[in-house]
Amino acid sequence: MGTALNCNICFIGGGNMAQALIGGLISRGLPATRITVSDPVEKVRQLLQEKDVQVMDDNIAAIQDANIVVLAVKPQVLGNILKSLKGLCDEKLIISIVAGAEISTISALIGTERVVRVMPNTPALVQTGAHGMYATAAVDAKDRELATQVLAATGLTLWVDSEAQIDAVTAVSGSGPAYFFYMMESMIRAGKNMGLDEKVATALTLQTALGAAQMAITSANSPAELRKNVTSPNGTTQAALEVFDRAQISQNIQTALAAAQKRSQELAQELSDSTK
Numbered sequence: 001m002g003t004a005l006n007c008n009i010c011f012i013g014g015g016n017m018a019q020a021l022i023g024g025l026i027s028r029g030l031p032a033t034r035i036t037v038s039d040p041v042e043k044v045r046q047l048l049q050e051k052d053v054q055v056m057d058d059n060i061a062a063i064q065d066a067n068i069v070v071l072a073v074k075p076q077v078l079g080n081i082l083k084s085l086k087g088l089c090d091e092k093l094i095i096s097i098v099a100g101a102e103i104s105t106i107s108a109l110i111g112t113e114r115v116v117r118v119m120p121n122t123p124a125l126v127q128t129g130a131h132g133m134y135a136t137a138a139v140d141a142k143d144r145e146l147a148t149q150v151l152a153a154t155g156l157t158l159w160v161d162s163e164a165q166i167d168a169v170t171a172v173s174g175s176g177p178a179y180f181f182y183m184m185e186s187m188i189r190a191g192k193n194m195g196l197d198e199k200v201a202t203a204l205t206l207q208t209a210l211g212a213a214q215m216a217i218t219s220a221n222s223p224a225e226l227r228k229n230v231t232s233p234n235g236t237t238q239a240a241l242e243v244f245d246r247a248q249i250s251q252n253i254q255t256a257l258a259a260a261q262k263r264s265q266e267l268a269q270e271l272s273d274s275t276k
Contacts, residue, residue, distance in 0.1 A: 003146070003149060004025070004030065004068070004146050004149035004150050005025075005028065005029050005030045005149070007034065007066075007067040007068050007146065008034050008035075008036070008065050008066050008067050008068070009025070009030070009034060009035050009036070009066060009067070009068045009069075009070065009150070010035075010036045010037070010038065010062050010063045010066035010068070010069045010070065011035070011036070011037045011038070011070045011072055012038050012059055012062065012063070012069065012070070012071050012072060012073055012081060013037075013038075013039060013071065013072035013073035013074075014037040014038075014039035014041075014044045014045065014047075014048050014055070014072070015039075015044070015072060015073075016122075016125060017072055017097055017120055017122075017124060017125075018037065018070065018072040018097075019047075019048070019125075020124040020125045020127075020129070020154050021070065021072075021124070021150065021151070021153060021154055022035055022037070022048070022051060022053060023051070023154075024124075024127055024153030024154040025150065025153045026051065027127075027153070028153050032051055032052040032053045033052070033053075033054070035053040035054065036053065036054040036055070036056070036062045036063075036065075036066065037053055037054070037055050037056075037062070038055075038056050038057060038058060038059045038061075038062035038063075039055070039057065040057050045057065059081060059084060059085060060084065060085065060088065063085065063088060063089065063092065066092055067092060067093065068092065068093045068094075068095060068146060068147075068150065069089060069092050069093070069094050069095070070095045070096075070097065070150070071094065071095070071096040071097065071098050071101070071106070072097050072098070073098060074098075075098055075099055075100050075101060075267070075271050076274075078098050078101055078106075078109075078271070078275070079109060079274065079275035082106060082109035082110040082275075083109055085110055086109065086110055086111045087111050089110055089111065089112050089114075090111070090112055092112070092114070093114050093116070093139075093143050093146060093147065094106065094110065094112060094114055094115045094116070095115075095116045095118060095147050095150060095151075096115060096116070096117050096118065097118045097119075097120050099119070099170070099174070099264075099267065100264065100267035100268045100270070100271045101117070101268070101271055102117070102163060102268050102271075102272060103115045103117050103134070103135070103136060103163060104272075105268075105271060105272045105275055109275060113136060113138035113139075114138060114139055114143060115135065115136075115138075115139070116133060116134070116135045116139055116143070116144070116147040117133070117134050117135070117163065117166060118131055118132070118133050118147070118151060119131065119132040119133075119166050119169045119170050119173070119174045120151070120154070120174070121173050121174050121176060121177055122177050123155065123177060124154035124155050125154075127153075127154050127155060128154075128155050129151075129154045129155030129156065130155055130156045130158070130173040130176075131151045131154075131155060131156065131157045131158070132158055132159075132160055132165070132166055132169030132170075132173065132174075133147060133148070133151065133157060133158065133159050133160070134159065134160050134161075134162070134163050134165070134166055135147070135159075136163075144159070166264075167261045167264040167265050167268070168261055170260065170261065170264040171257040171258070171260035171261040171264060172257060174264075175260050179253075179256075180209065183209075184205050184206065184209060187201075187205045187208075188201045188202050188205050191204065191205065212226075227241075
């Protein structure tokens with residue numbers, strides 16, 4: 001195999017994240033004819049057919065000519081799906097975006113150790129995702145590059161050093177969009193309480209979030225330094241930040257992410273136990 005754009009890629013599951021990856025890959029030059037999707041839901045298959053990809057509801061037939069198989073199904077159905085594919089994927093690279101599915105669980109069920117585990121996030125739907133990736137030594141450099149190319153079609157890709165760190169990735173970026181949406185909700189509500197029209201409060205909040213993120217991405221300064229640059233002594237920003245500090249917002253955020261990490265670990269264990 002050469003690059004991912006020269007591979008046949010099969011998606012088991014055609015939901016939102018799979019559709020995001022498919023759209024990204026096609027936009028980067030992968031011919032739609034090289035993509036096959038297996039999904040049991042007819043409406044999903046019909047939607048994907050509009051992208052000119054091959055669709056079917058037979059997982060075994062779908063993976064037959066694939067070089068790369070992307071697992072994009074719900075955790076609760078993963079066990080039965082992988083058991084049906086056992087022994088059929090020895091020559092294929094497996095990329096899993098299934099939440100909580102550890103590599104050892106996938107490998108035991110499908111019969112190959114060429115597995116890359118990915119924790120994506122929903123901004124992949126607009127090509128601004130952040131994907132944490134991990135693989136064991138059974139996945140060589142060429143396979144890692146192929147996996148990177150597949151996920152990079154929808155955003156940032158970062159490899160972590162241990163599978164345990166995927167739980168931290170889940171807490172930071174996997175669940176992360178919801179934290180920012182929560183902050184946006186609160187800011188919009190505050191704007192309305194202070195007399196702004198809802199549309200005005202929403203537009204100001206969303207553009208401010210976009211601008212702050214863009215500044216943090218492009219600036220040589222850290223977010224902490226950028227915050228200090230906006231905070232004039234005894235000014236309006238300081239007044240707001242002092243309220244945050246009194247409420248221990250920073251500490252509470254760290255506690256919340258630790259709770260998300262712990263729940264990610266628990267879900268992985270529950271999935272492992274359920275597939276034995």
